[in-house]
Amino acid sequence: MHTPQPHIESFFDDVTGTVSYVLADTATGHAAVIDPVLDFEPKSGTLTSASSDRMIKYVRAQGWQVQWILETHAHADHISGAQHIRHHLGGKIAIGANIRQVQKIFRTVFHFERSFLPDGSQFDHLFEDGEVFHVGNLAVTALLVPGHTPADMAYLVGRDVFVGDTLFMPDVGTARTDFPGGDAAVLYRSIQRILRLPADTRIHVCHDYPPAPRAAAWVSTVAEQKAHNIHVRDGISEAEFVAMRNRRDATLVMPTLILPSVQVNLRAGRMPPAQTDGRTYIQVPVNAFLQDASQAPDGIWQPAQSQ
Numbered sequence: 001m002h003t004p005q006p007h008i009e010s011f012f013d014d015v016t017g018t019v020s021y022v023l024a025d026t027a028t029g030h031a032a033v034i035d036p037v038l039d040f041e042p043k044s045g046t047l048t049s050a051s052s053d054r055m056i057k058y059v060r061a062q063g064w065q066v067q068w069i070l071e072t073h074a075h076a077d078h079i080s081g082a083q084h085i086r087h088h089l090g091g092k093i094a095i096g097a098n099i100r101q102v103q104k105i106f107r108t109v110f111h112f113e114r115s116f117l118p119d120g121s122q123f124d125h126l127f128e129d130g131e132v133f134h135v136g137n138l139a140v141t142a143l144l145v146p147g148h149t150p151a152d153m154a155y156l157v158g159r160d161v162f163v164g165d166t167l168f169m170p171d172v173g174t175a176r177t178d179f180p181g182g183d184a185a186v187l188y189r190s191i192q193r194i195l196r197l198p199a200d201t202r203i204h205v206c207h208d209y210p211p212a213p214r215a216a217a218w219v220s221t222v223a224e225q226k227a228h229n230i231h232v233r234d235g236i237s238e239a240e241f242v243a244m245r246n247r248r249d250a251t252l253v254m255p256t257l258i259l260p261s262v263q264v265n266l267r268a269g270r271m272p273p274a275q276t277d278g279r280t281y282i283q284v285p286v287n288a289f290l291q292d293a294s295q296a297p298d299g300i301w302q303p304a305q306s307q
Contacts, residue, residue: 004137006157008204009058012216013037013051016078016257017207019218021162022055023155024064025136031059032068032135033091034155034162035206036081038269040260045282052081056088066091067135071123072164072206073152074102074265076179077255082269092124093268096144098151099126103266105180109288110263113273122268127153145194147187148175154194161197162204166190169217170224172209173231174241178249184242191232199223259284 009022016037024031037051059066066089069082073096082093103118120126127133129144135157143154145166155162165175166187174191177184194203201222208216226234232241255261260282263272271280287296 003158006135006138006160008160010204010218011051011055011058012208012218013039013078014216015039017209017216018075018078019204019206019208020051020055020081021204022059022064023135023138023140023157023162024062025138026062028136029062029064030067030136031062031064032070032140033059033066033085033089034070035072035075035164036069036085038079038081038084040079040257042256042260047079049081049084052084055081056085059089065089068133069093070155070162071095071265071268072154072162073149074099074262075165075206076258076261076265077207078257079261080265080269084269094125094127095120095123095268096142096151096153097126097128098144098146099123099266101150102181106262106266109180109285110283111285115273116267122266122270124268143193145190147177147183147185147190149179150181152190156197159198159200160202160204161194162206163194164206167194167203167225167229167232168205169208169210169220170228170233171211171214171230173229174245176249176252177245178252184245184249185238187245188232188238188241195222195226195232197222199226254289 004025004027007024007026011020018037020036021034022031039048039051069085069091100118100120107118127142131142133140138157141156143156145152145154148165152164152166177187199222203220205218208218210216263282274280
């Protein structure tokens, strides 16, 4: 029996280092869009759509029908273009079922409106681990790979797997685990699950931060990762990885777009509700991520107002 081969087209956003993908079954003309990006300029608060529009133009030129808009996780480094893609191309917006855990964590951090429910209902579909779905005649398996966040998913189709932030190119390593809900030991086990796939499986990463002078790249193989990944190549134990990951994470600054991104992406790419003036606002929770409370300045806090 003939096994359909996926067509994969990549789109690199050099501002955020994000790689988005179109996955298609050319025989049926059905497609999925993976991790689409909107363009946000944080200094001015300007949100535009050039990155997602490139994908829309490409899909329309092929004459394909989008069935799925797949998120590998709730990104902290770019705003999702899922709603923009769906508005123009259709499709169901889907993410892993553990997004509910992430929503519960950040609902408090950002003091979301009372009507926001951390039940995943903002998305059209929530994948369970091992769930199989189809893009045309292509069978795709959703794999739970937590650690970076509790909700990270990889999408496996034949000998291609889209891993989100779980793995990067071998000379860059692995995802950080210091966000709320992250866990280095859990990430190590998730990576081993991916690396148990056949050696020639192509790994499509969601980001690349290439060391000079290498150009950006986003495809490796299981064999290449096992031989050369600077963080988890063969021979590196879980304990060694956890110690390395925790040391490294302690030196990292927060992503530039984490505050706007998380507020939007937990809503499946929708903006927060407009205020009474008709304008949408992104909140900045002061000192929500401050590790040492003694570093907070004194004398600037307003007392809570009685209700």
